[in-house]
Amino acid sequence: MSNSIALTVSAKDDEKTIRAYLLKSVNGWFEKHQLSALMGPSGSGKTTLLDVLAGRKNQGVTEGELAFGGQAPSRQFLRRYTGYVEQFDTLLGILTVEEMLMYTAELKRSLNEPISSKRAAVEMVLKKLALDQCKDVIIGNQMTKGISGGQAKRTNIGIALITNPRVLFLDEPTSGLDSYTANEVMTVVKALLQDGTTIFATIHSPSQYCFSLFDRLIMLVRGRVLYFGPSVGAAAFAISITPKVKEMSAGYNEAEFLVDLVTEADRQGKGSEIADAYEASSLCKENQGQLLMYTDSTQK
Numbered sequence: 001m002s003n004s005i006a007l008t009v010s011a012k013d014d015e016k017t018i019r020a021y022l023l024k025s026v027n028g029w030f031e032k033h034q035l036s037a038l039m040g041p042s043g044s045g046k047t048t049l050l051d052v053l054a055g056r057k058n059q060g061v062t063e064g065e066l067a068f069g070g071q072a073p074s075r076q077f078l079r080r081y082t083g084y085v086e087q088f089d090t091l092l093g094i095l096t097v098e099e100m101l102m103y104t105a106e107l108k109r110s111l112n113e114p115i116s117s118k119r120a121a122v123e124m125v126l127k128k129l130a131l132d133q134c135k136d137v138i139i140g141n142q143m144t145k146g147i148s149g150g151q152a153k154r155t156n157i158g159i160a161l162i163t164n165p166r167v168l169f170l171d172e173p174t175s176g177l178d179s180y181t182a183n184e185v186m187t188v189v190k191a192l193l194q195d196g197t198t199i200f201a202t203i204h205s206p207s208q209y210c211f212s213l214f215d216r217l218i219m220l221v222r223g224r225v226l227y228f229g230p231s232v233g234a235a236a237f238a239i240s241i242t243p244k245v246k247e248m249s250a251g252y253n254e255a256e257f258l259v260d261l262v263t264e265a266d267r268q269g270k271g272s273e274i275a276d277a278y279e280a281s282s283l284c285k286e287n288q289g290q291l292l293m294y295t296d297s298t299q300k
């Protein structure tokens with residue numbers, strides 16, 4: 001749950017140092033067994049919000065309230081129970097997929113855990129991410145061809161899964177993938193919810209199929225929320241509060257049009273107008289009411 005999250009950094013304005021908002025009044029909640037998307041134009045604050053939620057932001061001043069299961073997260077909690085998958089692969093090209101996961105297990109799981117148990121954890125991750133078929137293939141690099149782009153994304157997710165996180169943050173899990181492979185990766189991610197994991201992913205322009213896999217969506221413009229709610233109905237709502245700077249022509253899917261529309265409106269200087277319209281909407285009031293109930297119930 002996040003309540004009134006704001007992040008400011010120092011910036012220069014006419015030689016004066018001011019506080020600039022990267023995030024402002026960001027409210028929302030994410031539930032287990034749910035896959036939530038974070039969308040918005042480039043530079044709208046998606047990675048920044050993901051970093052704040054995952055406790056990885058060490059620049060600027062963060063304000064507001066952040067709770068996991070009703071409690072403010074400690075550093076240990078975040079390290080033990082959350083996993084973060086960065087946009088760019090952090091894999092060692094000389095290892096095979098299985099070796100990479102085993103290396104991570106040795107590095108991140110308890111020193112006292114027997115090797116057989118670490119091996120079992122690696123096998124489980126290989127199975128969950130449908131990586132068993134390529135477990136003995138070298139990861140590779142620009143010079144030596146190894147596993148495919150989709151397999152590399154899944155291996156990267158596997159690294160985060162090795163410690164059994166309860167909350168998984170994914171930054172652009174489909175970037176650089178063709179739509180078939182992107183859909184395949186997101187189908188595998190969706191299946192991870194069965195264990196009760198909460199998954200939150202930034203995503204740029206998802207295919208219609210990929211968008212349909214998301215349960216909830218939070219959409220940002222200029223570091224402010226313009227939609228928070230179920231992904232079904234998101235497009236209609238966001239389109240209703242966004243100035244009509246372009247038409248939905250044939251060939252667009254809803255999610256793609258939504259991002260293009262908001263980006264175009266923002267480029268025309270109407271970003272704050274859209275965020276104001278969300279804040280004045282009945283949806284925002286309902287969300288605030290729900291958030292209050294969450295806060296009250298966890299404080300009792």
Ligand SMILES: Nc1ncnc2c1ncn2[C@@H]1O[C@H](COP(=O)(O)OP(=O)(O)OP(=O)(O)O)[C@@H](O)[C@H]1O
Binds near residue numbers: 043048049
């Ligand atoms: N330390 C900083 N000081 C000033 N501005 C910053 C700092 N860090 C990030 N920004 C700005 O904050 C904004 C949000 O950046 P962020 O990376 O979160 O955007 P994004 O929505 O993830 O973008 P993209 O889709 O292009 O990855 C950008 O305009 C960026 O330039």
